[in-house]
Amino acid sequence: xxxxxxxxxxxxxxxxxxxxxxxxxxxxxxxxxxxxxxxxxxxxxxxxxxxxxxxxxxxxxxxxxxxxxxxxxxxxxxxxxxxxxxxxxxxxxxxxxxxxxxxxxxxxxxxxxxxxxxxxxxxxxxxxxxxxxxxxxxxxxxxx
Amino acid sequence: xxxxxxxxxxxxxxxxxxxxxxxxxxxxxxxxxxxxxxxxxxxxxxxxxxxxxxxxxxxxxxxxxxxxxxxxxxxxxxxxxxxxxxxxxxxxxxxxxxxxxxxxxxxxxxxxxxxxxxxxxxxxxxxxxxxxxxxxxxxxxxxxxxxxxxxxxxxxxxxxxxxxxxxxxxxxxxxxxxxxxxxxxxxxxxxxxxxxxxxxxxxxxxxxxxxxxxxxxxxxxxxxxxxxxxxxxxxxxxxxxxxxxxxxxxxxxxxxxxxxxxxxxxxxxxxxxxxxxxxxxxxxxxxxxxxxxxxxxxxxxxxxxxxxxxxxxxxxxxxxxxxxxxxxxxxxxxxxxxxxxxxxxxxxxxxxxxxxxxxxxxxxxxxxxxxxxxxxxxxxxxxxxxxxxxxxxxxxxxxxxxxxxxxxxxxxxxxxxxxxxxxxxxxxxxxxxxxxxxxxxxxxxxxxxxxxxxxxxxxxxxxxxxxxxxxxx
Numbered sequence: 014x015x016x017x018x019x020x021x022x023x024x025x026x027x028x029x030x031x032x033x034x035x036x037x038x039x040x041x042x043x044x045x046x047x048x049x050x051x052x053x054x055x056x057x058x059x060x061x062x063x064x065x066x067x068x069x070x071x072x073x074x075x076x077x078x079x080x081x082x083x084x085x086x087x088x089x090x091x092x093x094x095x096x097x098x099x100x101x102x103x104x105x106x107x108x109x110x111x112x113x114x115x116x117x118x119x120x121x122x123x124x125x126x127x128x129x130x131x132x133x134x135x136x137x138x139x140x141x142x143x144x145x146x147x148x149x150x151x152x153x154x155x156x157x
Numbered sequence: 158x159x160x161x162x163x164x165x166x167x168x169x170x171x172x173x174x175x176x177x178x179x180x181x182x183x184x185x186x187x188x189x190x191x192x193x194x195x196x197x198x199x200x201x202x203x204x205x206x207x208x209x210x211x212x213x214x215x216x217x218x219x220x221x222x223x224x225x226x227x228x229x230x231x232x233x234x235x236x237x238x239x240x241x242x243x244x245x246x247x248x249x250x251x252x253x254x255x256x257x258x259x260x261x262x263x264x265x266x267x268x269x270x271x272x273x274x275x276x277x278x279x280x281x282x283x284x285x286x287x288x289x290x291x292x293x294x295x296x297x298x299x300x301x302x303x304x305x306x307x308x309x310x311x312x313x314x315x316x317x318x319x320x321x322x323x324x325x326x327x328x329x330x331x332x333x334x335x336x337x338x339x340x341x342x343x344x345x346x347x348x349x350x351x352x353x354x355x356x357x358x359x360x361x362x363x364x365x366x367x368x369x370x371x372x373x374x375x376x377x378x379x380x381x382x383x384x385x386x387x388x389x390x391x392x393x394x395x396x397x398x399x400x401x402x403x404x405x406x407x408x409x410x411x412x413x414x415x416x417x418x419x420x421x422x423x424x425x426x427x428x429x430x431x432x433x434x435x436x437x438x439x440x441x442x443x444x445x446x447x448x449x450x451x452x453x454x455x456x457x458x459x460x461x462x463x464x465x466x467x468x469x470x471x472x473x474x475x476x477x478x479x480x481x482x483x484x485x486x487x488x489x490x491x492x493x494x495x496x497x498x499x500x501x502x503x504x505x506x507x508x509x510x511x512x513x514x515x516x517x518x519x520x521x522x523x524x525x526x527x528x529x530x531x532x533x534x535x536x537x538x539x540x541x542x543x544x545x546x547x548x549x550x551x552x553x554x555x556x557x558x559x560x561x562x563x564x565x566x567x568x569x570x571x572x573x574x575x576x577x578x579x580x581x582x583x584x585x586x587x588x589x590x591x592x593x594x595x596x597x598x599x600x601x602x603x604x605x606x607x608x609x610x611x612x613x614x615x616x617x618x619x620x621x622x623x624x625x626x627x628x629x630x
Contacts, residue, residue: 101207104196127206127241127288133217134210134241134288136203157204157287 037123037140038155048147061137061154067115069095069108078154081135082128094152101129111141111150118145125157179307179328180229180254187248190372191215198369199241200376200395204287206241208372211248214241214289218249221291227275229254230304232311234277236265239355239377242285244369246278251309258311258323258500261356271502272311273302302504311500312358314453315430315619323500324358324454325507333493334458335367337477341427341447341461342367343399348374350392350400352382358457359430363449364401373399385409389419398423401449403430404437405613405620411440420444427461431619432529434562435555438467448473450529452516455494459516460527470528470552472520480527481513486549487533488520489513519548528552535624540571545599553595554578558588562611563622566596573604577627583610 038060046054052073055062061078065071074089082089082099089098095108102108107126114120120143127134136157143150177185191198191212199206227233233255237243250257258272265279275297276283284292310326335342342363343349349368353360368375376395380387382402388410391397400423402410407428410416421444428441429449441448443465450472451457459480462473478492495514498507519530531548538544547566554564554576563579576596578587587608593600609615609630617623 101195101209104207106197106205125202125204127204127210129207129210129213134206134214134290136287 037153038138039140039142039153043153044142044144047142047144047149047151060156061152063089063094063152063154065094065150065152067150069093069111071098072149074098081137081154081156099128102126107139111152114141114143115150119143120150128154178332180251182332183251183254183328186370187212187215187252190370191248194372196372197374198372199244200374201240202379204241206288211241211245211289214245214285215248215252217290218246219252222249222253222255225276225297227253227255227297228304230256230306230308231300232256232258232272232274232304234258234260234265234268234272234274234279234282236260236262236268236277236279236356237285238262239351239365239381240285241287241289242278243289243355244365245289246285247366248369254306254309256305256308256311259313259356259361261313261354269298272500273300273504274298275300305505308497308505310362312361312453312457313356315357322454324456324496325498325500325505326362326456327497329493330456330496331362333477334362334456335370337494338363338367338458338461341425341449341476343371343373343425347399347424348376348395348397350388350395350397351375351377352388352400352402352406354381357430358453359401359403359427359449359451362456363427363429363451363458368399382406385413385416389413389415392419392422399425401427401429403619404428404433405431405616405618407441407446408434408437408620411437420446425464428467431617431621432470433467434620435469435559436562438469438471441465441467452490452514454496454499454514455490455516456496458494459490468526468528469555470530472527472529482520482522482527483515485533486519486521486530486546488516488518488527490516519546521549521552535565535567537568539568539574539602545574550595550599554592557591557595560585563615565622565624565627567624567628569604572602574599574602575604576606577609578606579609579611579615579622579627581611583608 055073055075058077061081062075063078064073071090071092071094074086079086092098095103110122120141123140126137126139128137138155140153191208194208197205198208198211235246235257260268269277283295286292307327308325309328311323314322351365353364355361355365376391378388378391410420424445426446427449428446433448445464447464448462448467448471450460460473460475478490478494481489483489491513498505517533519533521528521530530552536546550566551564555561560580565577567575569575576592587606592606615623615627
């Protein structure tokens with residue numbers, strides 16, 4: 014079952030968030046369910062999904078992202094995404110955009126990026142998103 | 158003979174590890190610039206690459222070279238458009254002390270054999286993925302000729318103003334230019350808009366390479382510098398503060414409503430590769446940009462102006478080399494910038510290190526300034542044996558009539574001359590008396606004066622007057 018189908022079933026009747034970025038690889042249904050996504054939900058995604066608090070501490074690290082980065086969820090969760098798990102994102106473009114978005118209460122941006130996974134740089138698409146209703150922050154990552 | 162121009166003192170070298178030389182210095186600087194640093198150094202429409210990611214990609218290339226037994230001085234061909242793969246390959250080759258022949262994409266056929274190279278990154282050979290990592294595992298050639306451990310880059314002269322040649326640039330040539338031009342290169346907090354081709358010496362050695370070595374963020378503009386509106390958008394989006402360009406790109410920017418403001422906002426950059434027109438000089442005067450003059454054979458930096466100091470044809474003051482003007486008004490260059498040799502199908506031809514390089518450019522010196530007049534090879538001889546130095550006459554024509562954008566003096570038969578005057582408007586009336594004054598004794602040889610309207614059809618890609626097109630127009 015695809016991510017979109019699974020979520021569509023679960024949140025039947027709910028209108029996708031109008032804030033969803035039109036060019037994102039993240040299905041629109043995901044944005045409407047951000048506040049209630051479980052580990053099983055995010056592990057079913059075929060793209061990376063990382064839930065972080067306002068400081069960047071990882072609360073959920075899904076299976077796809079774990080396989081991309083070679084970092085086990087148990088190892089990643091509890092650490093800071095930007096400074097401890099993905100230090101290549103600790104710059105103005107990535108962490109800076111996150112901090113600015115959290116401070117402004119508005120974070121919904123996508124951009125192309127290159128991560129160094131297992132010492133092998135890989136082009137990815139990033140979508141940073143904050144769901145104001147649930148006050149949760151998400152980093153979505155898709156291999157290009 | 159004109160006196161030698163002032164020799165610029167060696168500027169303090171601000172690149173890291175300046176106490177080292179040659180390959181050791183490339184390694185030290187690349188290590189300091191890239192390893193473990195998390196800021197973006199390359200921004201393309203399809204990817205943003207951090208210093209650490211570029212470093213990791215370059216280490217994969219180093220591993221590939223070593224696993225194939227490619228050693229210092231071995232030649233490799235780099236034939237690829239601007240991307241992370243280009244820079245990762247280049248960084249790895251510098252690290253290993255390889256000789257890199259940088260071939261324009263599309264010209265790679267036969268390059269392996271011509272350069273007697275071990276491998277090539279380019280079409281039909283090794284490839285790189287979007288992150289700059291090696292793809293494929295081609296079988297290497299065995300080189301027939303010797304390796305040249307001191308030759309670092311083989312770069313083709315542009316060929317727009319003469320016969321193209323492959324200049325062999327050593328570590329010493331390149332570090333001389335980088336150190337002597339250091340104050341004119343992107344500074345600590347600059348984001349660099351890259352609009353020049355990377356296979357040309359100007360775009361490679363004086364723009365993207367120093368930005369890489371100083372760990373600056375390079376934003377590659379998506380139209381490759383062809384669309385001025387796209388350049389303005391990219392500069393605004395990425396808060397670009399540095400941009401080097403050829404005069405034609407600056408002219409195009411100046412024609413758009415937001416272009417002059419963008420040019421004024423830049424903290425620096427070099428405008429070079431072709432002479433700056435009167436109109437462009439007026440636009441750029443007082444900006445933070447500098448005029449630059451050079452040739453691939455001089456690695457390629459010869460002279461740079463002060464920020465905002467623009468006069469038509471002015472080339473600036475020499476840096477890292479000395480210059481003089483010979484009796485034919487040709488500009489000669491000598492010093493560490495001047496290439497150690499040339500590459501031909503017969504291999505490397507080493508040239509005398511202390512030689513005076515004849516640039517083939519005719520100049521005049523006025524009020525302490527050296528002014529570019531034109532290419533010496535556009536001069537010609539009349540049937541009576543008299544040499545007509547058309548660049549100097551054309552310079553006099555441009556100065557005699559403030560409306561003139563450009564001028565050309567060409568032979569007609571064996572003993573007559575024709576004059577072409579380029580105005581902004583085709584209906585301008587030429588000032589025949591001014592033309593005759595500029596021609597002097599040659600005015601009795603004047604066959605015709607023809608007016609052409611300025612436009613892209615008369616210009617080379619760099620913005621110089623295209624004499625072939627001018628005659629055909």
